[in-house]
Amino acid sequence: MKYVDEYRDRDLARSLGSHLHRLVRRPVRIMEVCGTHTMAIFRHGLRSLLPPEIRLVSGPGCPVCVTPAGVIDAFVELAGREGVIIATFGDMIRVPGSNGSLATARAGGADIRIVYSPMDALQLAARQPEQEVVFLSVGFETTTPTIAATILEAQRTGIGNFSVFAANKVMPPPLEVLMQDPELQVDGLLCPGHVSSIIGADAYTFLARDHGLACAVAGFEPADILQAIIALVRQVQAGEPVVENCYPRVVTASGNARAGEIVRAVFKPVASEWRGLGVIAGSGLALRSRYERFDAATRLSVTVAPSREPAGCRCGRILKGTCRPVDCPLFGSRCTPAAPVGPCMVSSEGTCAAWYRYGGLAREK
Amino acid sequence: MCLAIPMKVVEIREGGNSLFAPGLAIVDADGIRREVRLDLVDRQPEIGDYLIIHAGFAIHCLDPAEARANLRLMQQMAAAIDQDPGDGK
Ligand code: SF4
Numbered sequence: 521m522k523y524v525d526e527y528r529d530r531d532l533a534r535s536l537g538s539h540l541h542r543l544v545r546r547p548v549r550i551m552e553v554c555g556t557h558t559m560a561i562f563r564h565g566l567r568s569l570l571p572p573e574i575r576l577v578s579g580p581g582c583p584v585c586v587t588p589a590g591v592i593d594a595f596v597e598l599a600g601r602e603g604v605i606i607a608t609f610g611d612m613i614r615v616p617g618s619n620g621s622l623a624t625a626r627a628g629g630a631d632i633r634i635v636y637s638p639m640d641a642l643q644l645a646a647r648q649p650e651q652e653v654v655f656l657s658v659g660f661e662t663t664t665p666t667i668a669a670t671i672l673e674a675q676r677t678g679i680g681n682f683s684v685f686a687a688n689k690v691m692p693p694p695l696e697v698l699m700q701d702p703e704l705q706v707d708g709l710l711c712p713g714h715v716s717s718i719i720g721a722d723a724y725t726f727l728a729r730d731h732g733l734a735c736a737v738a739g740f741e742p743a744d745i746l747q748a749i750i751a752l753v754r755q756v757q758a759g760e761p762v763v764e765n766c767y768p769r770v771v772t773a774s775g776n777a778r779a780g781e782i783v784r785a786v787f788k789p790v791a792s793e794w795r796g797l798g799v800i801a802g803s804g805l806a807l808r809s810r811y812e813r814f815d816a817a818t819r820l821s822v823t824v825a826p827s828r829e830p831a832g833c834r835c836g837r838i839l840k841g842t843c844r845p846v847d848c849p850l851f852g853s854r855c856t857p858a859a860p861v862g863p864c865m866v867s868s869e870g871t872c873a874a875w876y877r878y879g880g881l882a883r884e885k
Numbered sequence: 886m887c888l889a890i891p892m893k894v895v896e897i898r899e900g901g902n903s904l905f906a907p908g909l910a911i912v913d914a915d916g917i918r919r920e921v922r923l924d925l926v927d928r929q930p931e932i933g934d935y936l937i938i939h940a941g942f943a944i945h946c947l948d949p950a951e952a953r954a955n956l957r958l959m960q961q962m963a964a965a966i967d968q969d970p971g972d973g974k
Binding site for chain 1: 890891893922924925926927935937939940941942944945947948951952954955956958959960962963964
């Protein structure tokens, strides 16, 4: 496959790995912000190529995982209503709220459809005009433009029985909150490749400048990730934190202006609650009043109750990088992908799921 | 949720550069074909270009020159090490 295989080349990865072994002179803690990175690092066995001085910590980059239980409960409540069809990305289905999940609602007769794109949800609404189709809108900067474009399309085509429950979030504000957490000592940030394709590498400049954090934007193939880790180690050891774009084939300094414009036309920034991190100013998105008719929360008057986290689950701390899955007493015993207690074990991008699936337990005791 | 694999444009249908008349592209990776919307893409693709896709939308049209430069840099990094006989640690 073009633009994939070259970056997956084993010899290249091995050489970059040994370069790191020679380069590193002190312990370096790196947070990988994006759940897709967490998965890629495990899937390609990259931890085994890293020198022991380098510690990787997972961050709040799984959109399903950071959605608080109260919002999941509202999803489940909506699913139980007469005449409502829920359309959602598949990862959401088994995430437990305080009182069951969408999966349990479905077992109880709710109509819940898994879609690959928000456009599929809009097409569903066009086919089922007598039902209200609600799309559960969860995701970061990469996903939000696809939802904004779908809302513009709904407006254009006049499809009236379509709405979204907006729980979208943006990345930079929680990163700033995390960097002020004294418990979390991170030297460098592996910045998410596709979020950055939208917001641009410059979006992290404040973290390097104001928080002394080394930043490298990385793609998802082994050579991409290793090259970014090399960049981070160099910056940390030289004491010169900047933002390095190690994924220039996809990411530019200023990002995708067109996508940004569409998002700004449809959504406005609001305060938003993150699992484990609490409410963060300007970290969420709500529909602008012009598009209120597509807002499920107002249209169907949904209320979000305060969150109750699943008993014993440490997802909150895992998302902050202050706890590893193996530190959770339920990991692998009471909590497994087949019977998950918390969202980090459900989502395909969840840290607990990644550790469970790729044997992080054995390798990193 | 991110699909990291660039897919090759094999066909382009209708649409223009306007927000409200998005085109569609048919993309292919290893024989798997998909229809993607072009509402969000930063540069209108031509046949033979590669696109990064997210949830049914193209979000980026890959720059082949950048891709080559990106790879060359990594290979240079790797080659420099292979020539270095000492254990620099
Ligand atoms: S192992 Fe399960 S219970 Fe423990 S933190 Fe992860 S998801 Fe929560």
